Amino acid sequence: MALPSPPARPQKPRGWRGLLNATLALSVLLAGCSTPLDARKDAQFQSHGYAADRPSVRPVRSISSFSDSLMCMDRLLRETGMPTTLITSKQLPDYSGRVAVATKEMVVTALSQMSRLSNAFRYVDYEVDIARQDTVQNLTTILLNNNQMQLQRPALYISGAIAFVDQNVLRNQFDAGTSASRLETGYSRNHNATVIGLEMHLGEFRNRTLIPGLDSANEIIIGSGGQGLDLAGRIGDYGVQFTVGRDYAQGSGPAVRTLVELGMIELLGKWARVPYWQCLTLEQNHPDFQRQLRDWYEESDPQARQQLVQRSLIRKGYLANSAQVLGPQSPALRTALARFQADQGMVVNGVIDFSTYERALSGFVGVGEDGRLARVGWTSKNGQSLELPGAVDASGTQVKVAERVIDMQIENIMLDRTAFEVGEQIFLSATVSRTSYMSCYMVSAQNSVIRLLPNATNPSGWVSANQALRIPDWMSPQPGFVMDAGSPGSEGVACFAAGTDLSAQLPAAFRGAPFVPIAGMRTLDDVAAALQQAAGAEPVASQRVNWQVVPRRAAAAAPAAAASAAR
Incomplete structure (x- = not known):
């Protein structure tokens, strides 16, 4: 009786074993090769790294929902004529440990944006934490110890913290799917909401007490969400799978900046007694x-x-x-x-x-x-x-075009002053609505005109827009010059601004040294006429302030010059 023959094994394609052996041999050869790769052969490939390393999107300035509100506060503070106040702040920590942001630096930025026009606040930067001290702080400590530097005491300080971060206080999730022999589908959708709270307080630095009522406690919600679609199936013996998703996550950094700016507007608006609420109802504050x-x-x-x-x-x-x-x-x-x-x-x-x-x-x-x-x-x-309509709209109606505007005011502590005693120092500020070349001139009671700006500290007279120019810079240890009331009579200062530098077109007498009487000029009107003639068709913005100089109450000699270079 014949036995049945065993089933035949499936035959592999010819050449399969030879190809496998060749691949293994090549792998062993490459793995055991002791000669390193020649990096020079990759030079052309690597040369593209210089371009690939560059960002693909232009950088932008951080503009929050309350950026325009901060500028509004700046204008309010200038209108009230509030004198410069020194302020500092503590570290504003995050006790939840979930928001790693530089909250203190956001406070400094908010204060700076509220002080461009008004000079309302100057931040005193001093760090006592050794772990946070840097080169500037180390040099400050050395100079203070050697009596080579004076640290001004602030009047106010900011205190506060990120009080809480409640994650996923709201969570909505939906998942669904189908299953068949050759096709499976899935759909998911979720929404989350997180609440961040910031507490801020304003304190008096002299006695380290928090001022009652000057506090801010605000909260903000940030969210995240996503949608996902999964497809899986088989085509013959092969499996195919697709996953498509869309997600968004609102950042905690912009949220904390919004809280900081809102808190600073509330605190300092209450302290300065200005209608700060007018700056919180702008359209730019709308969340959308x-x-x-x-x-x-x-x-x-x-x-x-x-x-x-x-x-x-x-x-x-x-x-x-x-x-x-x-x-x-x-x-x-x-x-x-x-x-x-x-x-x-x-x-x-x-x-x-x-x-x-x-x-x-x-x-x-x-x-x-x-x-x-x-x-x-x-x-x-x-x-x-x-x-948008231009200078003339479609109907031919003339539309007003915004002009370059200068805003000047006397910055002495006593507001609305119109008279100064002989020898008393005078402080002014000037702000221009657009970046300009600015020049300022002073006329004495003897009808002598001198140039205050440009000078050695600002040779070109270039002034940024909406940045208060102090005349002289009373916050600088080297202001460049001082301005004292001269002989009894009427004095004044006028500032002029143009979009181009007019110095080359002015008469030679104007191009001399500052603080020296200009030949042929006796009034500020003469200066204005000369500048407009040099500008031609270009408009020149101007603004002036005047005051009366009265004799001193105590007998004293009058100074020889109204303004002189500081030594």
């Missing part, structure tokens, strides 16, 4: 302000965006009126954009990005009766694009 502008930015084509921004620059006085839409690389447009960005405290790049679009059009957005943001003054053109 930037998101709505981003939607308008995305839905318009590049030419429409440029037309809107160009018209805004015309209205603001940065660009000459023209019905023609300039090219994106137009030197005139790029220069106007750069000046506008510099005046707004933005990163200067000379291009129309979203940040520039937002700042240029923020004044043309309002809240409607339904509580939603709406365009204000944007007119439709051909039913497609939108535009």
